[in-house]
Amino acid sequence: MLRLASLVVLASGLLQAAVALDPSGPAQTYKRCQRKTCNNPTDGCPAGTLYVAKDDPKANFTSIQAAIESLDYSSPAHILIAPGNYTEQLNVTRQGPLTLVGMSTKPWKGEVYADIDVNTAAQNDVQVWWNSANHDAIFTDNVFTGVLTVGPTLNATLTGSGPTGFPVPENTPFGCSDFRAYNIDFRNEFAPYSDGPAHAVGVSRANAGFYSCGFYSWQDTVYVGKLGNAYFYDTIVAGQTDFLYGFGTLYLEKSTLSLRSCGGGITAWKGTNTTFANKYGVYLDRNRLVASNATIAAKIVGKCALGRPWNSRHRSIFMDSYFDASVKPAGYIAWGSTDPRVDNGTFMATWRDYGPGYNETAERNSGGVTLVLNDEQVEPYRYPADVFQRQDGTPGYVEWIDQSVLFSG
Numbered sequence: 001m002l003r004l005a006s007l008v009v010l011a012s013g014l015l016q017a018a019v020a021l022d023p024s025g026p027a028q029t030y031k032r033c034q035r036k037t038c039n040n041p042t043d044g045c046p047a048g049t050l051y052v053a054k055d056d057p058k059a060n061f062t063s064i065q066a067a068i069e070s071l072d073y074s075s076p077a078h079i080l081i082a083p084g085n086y087t088e089q090l091n092v093t094r095q096g097p098l099t100l101v102g103m104s105t106k107p108w109k110g111e112v113y114a115d116i117d118v119n120t121a122a123q124n125d126v127q128v129w130w131n132s133a134n135h136d137a138i139f140t141d142n143v144f145t146g147v148l149t150v151g152p153t154l155n156a157t158l159t160g161s162g163p164t165g166f167p168v169p170e171n172t173p174f175g176c177s178d179f180r181a182y183n184i185d186f187r188n189e190f191a192p193y194s195d196g197p198a199h200a201v202g203v204s205r206a207n208a209g210f211y212s213c214g215f216y217s218w219q220d221t222v223y224v225g226k227l228g229n230a231y232f233y234d235t236i237v238a239g240q241t242d243f244l245y246g247f248g249t250l251y252l253e254k255s256t257l258s259l260r261s262c263g264g265g266i267t268a269w270k271g272t273n274t275t276f277a278n279k280y281g282v283y284l285d286r287n288r289l290v291a292s293n294a295t296i297a298a299k300i301v302g303k304c305a306l307g308r309p310w311n312s313r314h315r316s317i318f319m320d321s322y323f324d325a326s327v328k329p330a331g332y333i334a335w336g337s338t339d340p341r342v343d344n345g346t347f348m349a350t351w352r353d354y355g356p357g358y359n360e361t362a363e364r365n366s367g368g369v370t371l372v373l374n375d376e377q378v379e380p381y382r383y384p385a386d387v388f389q390r391q392d393g394t395p396g397y398v399e400w401i402d403q404s405v406l407f408s409g
């Protein structure tokens, strides 16, 4: 019965796009708060919700960062943001739960955000812009380019360099325990090509969930730093070079990777040796890898690598995902020809992917660079509860994820 119902939905989805996302819809937790209301903008929102708008006398603040800075360190808070383009850098250092709610009618109508294809694009009504790239090392660290940074201190959010990155002081506290954003775009459009690291978001020593959000940049779009846990659901991540990178744990569900061109790899991860068996890495489940438009699609056939090892402990898995023809048949690549960074601890893998860009034979012929997993090998990493850990390694750390969309098989 279930199977029949999903076949019917799949068939009707096929009429609109070549490949439909699983049709179970967006996170609707804040749909009443998010929809436009007549008199009181925060109708349907949790009590005490702050309201940000650029030009509405009812607003508590005209900038999002001013609203964030008005909050205390630890109590739960919600901020509703009116439609508009906000040009500002956001920096969340507080420990208490914080939810940024973008005004939108999409969740109310049950409309997903990420179901774009090569002929369509999407944008949220609320957009935060900061155009900045660390080209020619003009900044001491990539963190200074970010549209949104979630982390307790500046040191905790630094990318650093070398195989282990910046040595964050041991006594640094954990940052936001439960940061969330719904229906917001984070755009860093410094130049329309890779011109140095340009973060749309950075999450370090903190937990962050993003629902129906967009992340647009060209290089290093999404950074998940040390002890960072990030969960993305129904999102679009656009980039060209190494655009999912970091040290922490990132799980992307039902999202679209919009390939603006190809450089480096889609994923570039640095593993860390810990006393416990960690699961740091990037896990992509039921996503779609799609060229950002038909013009670029024609130029990048077979060219986009799934990833490359920022250090040899890189771990990433593309699971049950659709690859358009842009994806390189062999899958992953070594870091560089004289500095491959691939050894027996490198784990760059695929599992049950499909589509015109997926070629299992070519992956198996990659000389061990791309690992094609069987069901047993993927099991330890399959669902969010399998990979997210507390700082001390305790597994099953998912209470900060919106439980209405949490997938557990």
Ligand SMILES: *[C@@H]1O[C@H](CO)[C@@H](O)[C@H](O)[C@H]1NC(C)=O
Pocket (backbone or CB within 6 Å): 050, 051, 058, 059, 060
């Ligand atoms: C926010 O604005 C609303 C409506 O003007 C007001 O009732 C509320 O007290 C304000 N909240 C804060 C924290 O200033």
Ligand SMILES: *[C@@H]1O[C@H](CO)[C@@H](O)[C@H](O)[C@H]1NC(C)=O
Pocket (backbone or CB within 6 Å): 083, 084, 085, 125, 127
């Ligand atoms: C925000 O910027 C985008 C892209 O430039 C534009 O399409 C959109 O209309 C703008 N939104 C508003 C509310 O001005």
Ligand SMILES: *[C@@H]1O[C@H](CO)[C@@H](O)[C@H](O)[C@H]1NC(C)=O
Pocket (backbone or CB within 6 Å): 091, 092, 093, 143, 144, 149, 153, 154
């Ligand atoms: C974020 O805010 C903290 C606390 O004010 C500050 O130390 C840090 O430099 C800021 N981070 C960035 C990237 O600006």
Ligand SMILES: *[C@@H]1O[C@H](CO)[C@@H](O)[C@H](O)[C@H]1NC(C)=O
Pocket (backbone or CB within 6 Å): 155, 169
């Ligand atoms: C940040 O790290 C640097 C280098 O380790 C250190 O000198 C500095 O004291 C740290 N800053 C803070 C605020 O802990």
Ligand SMILES: *[C@@H]1O[C@H](CO)[C@@H](O)[C@H](O)[C@H]1NC(C)=O
Pocket (backbone or CB within 6 Å): 192, 259, 260, 261, 292, 293, 294, 295, 296
């Ligand atoms: C297509 O995508 C490329 C790369 O993302 C961009 O530079 C170009 O402007 C886009 N063309 C159209 C027609 O949208």
Ligand SMILES: *[C@@H]1O[C@H](CO)[C@@H](O)[C@H](O)[C@H]1NC(C)=O
Pocket (backbone or CB within 6 Å): 163, 164, 271, 272, 273, 311, 313
């Ligand atoms: C982790 O340990 C392995 C095996 O000892 C070593 O080869 C590798 O360089 C270490 N990596 C890091 C990032 O410390």
Ligand SMILES: *[C@@H]1O[C@H](CO)[C@@H](O)[C@H](O)[C@H]1NC(C)=O
Pocket (backbone or CB within 6 Å): 344, 345
């Ligand atoms: C990787 O190779 C090294 C040296 O050849 C060996 O000592 C180690 O046990 C191997 N590790 C794994 C996970 O196979």
Ligand SMILES: *[C@@H]1O[C@H](CO)[C@@H](O)[C@H](O)[C@H]1NC(C)=O
Pocket (backbone or CB within 6 Å): 329, 359, 360, 361, 362, 365
């Ligand atoms: C897949 O890769 C193999 C090995 O490189 C190649 O022979 C084959 O033609 C490819 N298949 C497709 C459908 O491109």
